[in-house]
Amino acid sequence: MSAETAARPVFFISDRTGITSETLGHSLLTQFKGVEFAQQSLPFINSIDKARQAVQVIDRAAESSGKIPLVFSTLVDDTFRDIIAEADAHIIDFFDTFIQPLEQELGVQSSHAAGLSHGISDAARYMSRIEAVNFVMHSDDGATHRNYGNADIILVGASRSGKTPTCLYLGLQYGLHAANYPLTLHDVENGRLPHVLKPFHDKLFGLTIKPEHLSNIREQRRQGSVYASLDQCRREVRSIEDVLKQQRIPFVDTSDISIEEIAASIMLQRKLKRRYV
Amino acid sequence: MSAETAARPVFFISDRTGITSETLGHSLLTQFKGVEFAQQSLPFINSIDKARQAVQVIDRAAESSGKIPLVFSTLVDDTFRDIIAEADAHIIDFFDTFIQPLEQELGVQSSHAAGLSHGISDAARYMSRIEAVNFVMHSDDGATHRNYGNADIILVGASRSGKTPTCLYLGLQYGLHAANYPLTLHDVENGRLPHVLKPFHDKLFGLTIKPEHLSNIREQRRQGSVYASLDQCRREVRSIEDVLKQQRIPFVDTSDISIEEIAASIMLQRKLKRRYV
Numbered sequence: 001m002s003a004e005t006a007a008r009p010v011f012f013i014s015d016r017t018g019i020t021s022e023t024l025g026h027s028l029l030t031q032f033k034g035v036e037f038a039q040q041s042l043p044f045i046n047s048i049d050k051a052r053q054a055v056q057v058i059d060r061a062a063e064s065s066g067k068i069p070l071v072f073s074t075l076v077d078d079t080f081r082d083i084i085a086e087a088d089a090h091i092i093d094f095f096d097t098f099i100q101p102l103e104q105e106l107g108v109q110s111s112h113a114a115g116l117s118h119g120i121s122d123a124a125r126y127m128s129r130i131e132a133v134n135f136v137m138h139s140d141d142g143a144t145h146r147n148y149g150n151a152d153i154i155l156v157g158a159s160r161s162g163k164t165p166t167c168l169y170l171g172l173q174y175g176l177h178a179a180n181y182p183l184t185l186h187d188v189e190n191g192r193l194p195h196v197l198k199p200f201h202d203k204l205f206g207l208t209i210k211p212e213h214l215s216n217i218r219e220q221r222r223q224g225s226v227y228a229s230l231d232q233c234r235r236e237v238r239s240i241e242d243v244l245k246q247q248r249i250p251f252v253d254t255s256d257i258s259i260e261e262i263a264a265s266i267m268l269q270r271k272l273k274r275r276y277v
Numbered sequence: 278m279s280a281e282t283a284a285r286p287v288f289f290i291s292d293r294t295g296i297t298s299e300t301l302g303h304s305l306l307t308q309f310k311g312v313e314f315a316q317q318s319l320p321f322i323n324s325i326d327k328a329r330q331a332v333q334v335i336d337r338a339a340e341s342s343g344k345i346p347l348v349f350s351t352l353v354d355d356t357f358r359d360i361i362a363e364a365d366a367h368i369i370d371f372f373d374t375f376i377q378p379l380e381q382e383l384g385v386q387s388s389h390a391a392g393l394s395h396g397i398s399d400a401a402r403y404m405s406r407i408e409a410v411n412f413v414m415h416s417d418d419g420a421t422h423r424n425y426g427n428a429d430i431i432l433v434g435a436s437r438s439g440k441t442p443t444c445l446y447l448g449l450q451y452g453l454h455a456a457n458y459p460l461t462l463h464d465v466e467n468g469r470l471p472h473v474l475k476p477f478h479d480k481l482f483g484l485t486i487k488p489e490h491l492s493n494i495r496e497q498r499r500q501g502s503v504y505a506s507l508d509q510c511r512r513e514v515r516s517i518e519d520v521l522k523q524q525r526i527p528f529v530d531t532s533d534i535s536i537e538e539i540a541a542s543i544m545l546q547r548k549l550k551r552r553y554v
Contacts, residue, residue, distance in 0.1 A: 008383070017541035019450075020304050027297050027351065028375055031387035043541050068382070074304060090382045098305055098369055105345070105367045106285070110308035127494070129536060133442045137417070165410045168445050172536070173296075217404070259406060259449070264294035264320050 007038035009061035009069035013054060013084060015076060018043035024094060025072035038065070045075060051083040058087040076112055125175075128275050132171035132178075139179035140164055145196045147179055153270060154200055155180040156193075156244075157207035158236045159227075160217045162254040162262060166207065169263045175275030185236050188243045205266050206244040206251030211237045213255045284315040286338035286346035290331060290361060292353060295320035301371055302349035315342070322352060328360040335364040353389060402452075405552050409448035409455075416456035417441055422473045424456055430547060431477055432457040433470075433521075434484035435513045436504075437494045439531040439539060443484065446540045452552030462513050465520045482543050483521040483528030488514045490532045 010029065012021040018041045029037055038061075042054045061069050069089040075081045076095050085091060099110050139147045141164070148154060153170065155163045159182050167178035187194050197204060211233040218228035226232055244251045250269045254262050266272070287306065289298040295318045306314055315338075319331045338346050346366040352358045353372050362368060376387050416424045425431060430447065432440045436459050444455035464471050474481060488510040495505035503509055521528045527546045531539050543549070 017535075017537045019537055019541070020300050023297050023300055024371070028372075028379060031353070031376060031389070032379070032383055032385060033388055035383055035385060043545060070379070070382070076308070090378075092375055092379070094301065095305075097374060099308060101367075102305060102309070102347070102369070105347070106309055106312055108309060108312060111310055112308070126535065127497070130439070130442055130494075133445060137414075137441065140414070162407070164414065165407055165449065168410060169449060172442065172446060172449065217407070220404070258294075258403065260294045260296055264296070268320060 006065035006067060007036040008067050009058070009065050010037045010039045011054075011058055011061075011069060011071045011089070012039070012041045012043075013045055013071055013073040013075060014041075014043050015046045015074075015080065016044065018074075021072050021074040021094070024074070025070075025092070028072075028092075037070075045080055045084075046077075048079065048083065051080040055083060055087045058084075058089050062088045078112065128175045129172060132175045132275065133168070135177040135179075136167045136171040139177075140167065141180065141182055145181075147177075148196075148200050148203070150177055151179040151200070151203055152176045152272060152275075153178050153205055153266060154197070154203045155205055155207055155266075156183050156197065156240075156249070157251075158183060158209065158214060158233075158240055160214060160221070161207040161209045162259070163207055165259050166254075166262050166266070169259050170266070173260075173263065173274075174267065174272070176272060183236075183240050183243075185232075185239060188239045191243060191246060193243060193247055201247070201249070203270075204247075204249045205270055206240070206249050207254050207262070208237060208241050208244070208251050209253060210255040283342035283344060284313040285344050286335070286342050287314045287316045288331075288335055288338075288346060288348045288366070289316070289318045289320075290322055290348055290350040290352060291318075291320050292323045292351075292357065293321065295351075298349050298351040298371070301351070302347075302369075305349075305369075314347075322357055322361075323354075325356065325360065328357040332360060332364045335361075335366050339365045355389065405452045406449060409452045409552065410445070412454040412456075413444045413448040416454075417444065422458075424454075425473075425477050425480070427454060428456040428477070428480055429453045429549060429552075430455050430482055430543060431474070431480045432482055432484055432543075433460050433474065433517075433526070434528075435460060435486065435491060435510075435517055437491060437498070438484040438486045439536070440484055442536050443531075443539050443543070446536050447543070450537075450540065450551075451544065451549070453549060460513075460517050460520075462509075462516060465516045468520060468523060470520060470524055478524070478526070480547075481524075481526045482547055483517070483526050484531050484539070485514060485518050485521070485528050486530060487532040 012018050012025050014021045045051050045054050058069050071089045071091045073093050074095060103110055157163055163180040167180050170176040170178040211230060214233040215228055215230045222228050252262060252265045289295050289302050291298045322328050322331055335346050348366045348368045351371045380387055434440055440457040444457050447453040447455040491510040492505055492507045499505050529539060529542050
């Protein structure tokens with residue numbers, strides 16, 4: 001590849017998983033639509049050797065692309081950061097940029113200790129996430145209603161409206177106990193909710209979706225079926241939305257937003273708090 | 278509460294989910310161990326009204342705590358950022374800090390458009406995540422072996438060693454098709470792997486765990502059972518680790534690390550790439 005057409009090399013460097021570095025980097029890079037990036041994560045840079053190897057990888061990318069690589073770093077350890085600083089790159093150093101002003105504002109020194117941010121050895125946090133995930137797995141797709149009493153939230157909506165991934169995300173990200181109930185045309189045809197949901201009105205949250213979108217998703221599962229037909233999807237979505245409005249259950253249209261956004265929207269509207277920080 | 282003992286108010290502000298802002302803020306705050314923080318997210322600040330309300334919330338917190346609030350902001354829109362800047366707070370503005378140096382380095386203007394970072398309307402990304410989650414749900418706990426051919430990775434380990442949450446995280450975060458197989462003492466007692474796993478040797482990855490830790494986790498599920506006894510856990514863990522070593526299957530001890538770290542470690546060791554960016 002010639003230097004003119006090569007993508008700009010981008011590296012996400014971290015002493016642990018690299019997730020924070022990736023998340024922050026992506027949110028900045030998406031602001032530059034026309035630019036092509038060749039992205040690579042370099043996680044677990046937690047020794048002098050690994051830091052030196054990372055510098056070699058970055059320098060090789062600079063040479064072969066003919067472009068200055070961008071390096072997004074959340075490294076905390078000064079020794080490793082000093083090594084990375086020698087790379088032939090434009091370094092965006094999150095820690096260095098923000099930690100000093102924070103030390104000044106708070107009037108205390110920071111610990112400069114790596115790997116604190118994911119709560120290692122925090123058994124309580126780990127257990128609460130595992131428990132939340134188990135809760136979701138055992139309560140999926142209306143599998144059992146016995147858990148509804150212990151649920152933080154119960155998602156209702158048509159089959160394939162995004163209930164399961166949203167429940168799992170709520171469990172993994174926020175430690176919430178999220179159940180779901182798939183509404184069928186039969187469930188809502190009299191304009192009411194299924195009996196089993198009635199005692200839990202304040203925990204209900206609806207997911208709705210554009211019929212065209214729902215039909216596309218269902219086609220991938222059962223091509224050419226009545227279940228996937230636009231007509232069927234239209235009838236289901238209309239009936240479900242009618243019931244949700246009538247019963248004053250908050251809902252969100254999942255057609256054009258990500259799972260993260262569906263989850264955050266539910267948290268906000270139902271005033272839910274994460275189970276761990 | 279008197280001003281001396283009040284926690285320092287902290288706000289995470291975003292025009293969308295607030296996850297990036299929370300992640301950034303948490304990773305910085307964990308560096309200040311002795312300081313007590315009262316944290317609150319203010320997501321979906323996407324109108325002038327909401328921005329003004331946020332300023333009121335921040336200013337009230339400043340007044341009642343007697344401390345200058347910290348505000349972590351990933352707001353992109355200049356209008357909303359200007360409003361937030363009027364709050365009586367120490368503002369850590371992620372976008373403002375990094376976007377201008379990046380514009381200079383890349384030689385292009387950024388779009389300054391909010392809400393790009395989670396790939397709204399990116400149907401392909403959404404579908405690939407949903408598909409990955411479905412794959413995990415249908416392949417959980419050795420439910421079926423038919424999917425192993427299509428799996429990106431197959432986690433093996435004792436019951437309760439963290440396989441299911443890790444698979445789900447790999448699906449949601451990286452779009453990977455992650456299956457798992459729960460190894461029993463019976464499976465590994467002859468020092469071999471179950472037949473069904475043999476064709477997939479290069480996709481296998483082991484999760485191991487300290488017997489004491491495993492016993493604690495199992496006790497929460499079946500108190501006083503043989504299944505949860507330290508003796509049983511010791512025997513399982515030892516036999517499984519022996520087989521993993523013998524068969525040269527990479528593995529990680531999940532006892533003291535987070536789900537994020539387990540997942541990142543698997544990605545690195547098995548050289549897996551995320552299915553979407």
